[in-house]
Amino acid sequence: MPMGTLDRSPPPFFKQGASALSKLMVFSALSVFLMVTDGRFQVSQPLRSALATAMMPLQWLVMQPLTVLGDLKSRAVSLEEAVRQEADARQALATQAKRSMQVEQLELENQQLRSLLSMRERATTRSVAAQVLYDTADPYTRRVVIDKGLKHGIQPGSPVIDDSGVLGQVTRVHPLLSEVTLLIDRNQAIPVLNTRTGVRGVAYGQSTPAGEGLELRYTLSNADINEGDLLTTSGVDGVYPPGLAVARISTVERRAESTFTRILCQPLARMGGALHVLVLEPVSVEPRPAAAPTDGTPVIQRSAP
Numbered sequence: 001m002p003m004g005t006l007d008r009s010p011p012p013f014f015k016q017g018a019s020a021l022s023k024l025m026v027f028s029a030l031s032v033f034l035m036v037t038d039g040r041f042q043v044s045q046p047l048r049s050a051l052a053t054a055m056m057p058l059q060w061l062v063m064q065p066l067t068v069l070g071d072l073k074s075r076a077v078s079l080e081e082a083v084r085q086e087a088d089a090r091q092a093l094a095t096q097a098k099r100s101m102q103v104e105q106l107e108l109e110n111q112q113l114r115s116l117l118s119m120r121e122r123a124t125t126r127s128v129a130a131q132v133l134y135d136t137a138d139p140y141t142r143r144v145v146i147d148k149g150l151k152h153g154i155q156p157g158s159p160v161i162d163d164s165g166v167l168g169q170v171t172r173v174h175p176l177l178s179e180v181t182l183l184i185d186r187n188q189a190i191p192v193l194n195t196r197t198g199v200r201g202v203a204y205g206q207s208t209p210a211g212e213g214l215e216l217r218y219t220l221s222n223a224d225i226n227e228g229d230l231l232t233t234s235g236v237d238g239v240y241p242p243g244l245a246v247a248r249i250s251t252v253e254r255r256a257e258s259t260f261t262r263i264l265c266q267p268l269a270r271m272g273g274a275l276h277v278l279v280l281e282p283v284s285v286e287p288r289p290a291a292a293p294t295d296g297t298p299v300i301q302r303s304a305p
Helices: 020-041 045-122
Strands: 127-135 143-146 159-161 166-173 178-182 189-194 200-208 211-220 230-233 245-253 260-267 276-280
Touching: 143 166, 189 245, 211 245
Parallel strands: none
Antiparallel strands: 127 143, 127 276, 143 178, 159 166, 159 276, 166 178, 189 200, 189 230, 200 211, 211 260, 230 245, 245 260
16 A cells, blocks of 8 residues: 555544543542542442451451461460469468468567566576577487576576476586586486475486486375376575476376385476576575485485586
């Protein structure tokens, strides 16, 4: 075809269509109209509800991996938190148990201190309060060490009592410490008085397979003595003040083949658990020797340190 015969004019309007600017203006106006209409009359609400209902299964399926991961993480954190809380609870329980034991110990000490204070007010002799530190390591003696010595005015032979009764006697004194021999020691003896009958005797420390206590020796088989009688210090030795509680008779064995009755006594003082004690001044620093009794009872002198 010859070049001159070609039509170079642009196509008519109805073949080319609307321009891009015209389309933008038309659709923009339509969008503004739809937004105003939807905002005023909610014409698209049914369509939105239908689309949301149709898309729900797809949304649930897409969210399942995230949900599973979240559950696993929550369970791991919950397990770790539970383990930590259990450890904290165990530690708190141990702490509370320790505090509970300390409170019980403090209550016991306070009770003993109050009893000692009341006993100190009733005592007529000078006394020094002391604390029991420990038991001596000698397995053949029953002694304890207290935290008072020569510096505090402690003298050898001084009686030692707790809130319940006579505990023993000071047998060795150091500058800052003292050793107290308990009444249940086999080498210890104390003159006593039966408060019911007024009969005097001597109680010796003794150890038996059944336990440790005191034995009231040289008592005739026909003597008036019963289980439960209270024994106190008689004061005849010039060491122990009279009237201090010593022991209570626990066993009375009258044997036909023996002239004397076997009498066992239970000390009233805490021989194995005293915490605080009072050290009394001896009634006489140099006690006079007692006359030998006619019934064969040995004379009790103050124990040497």
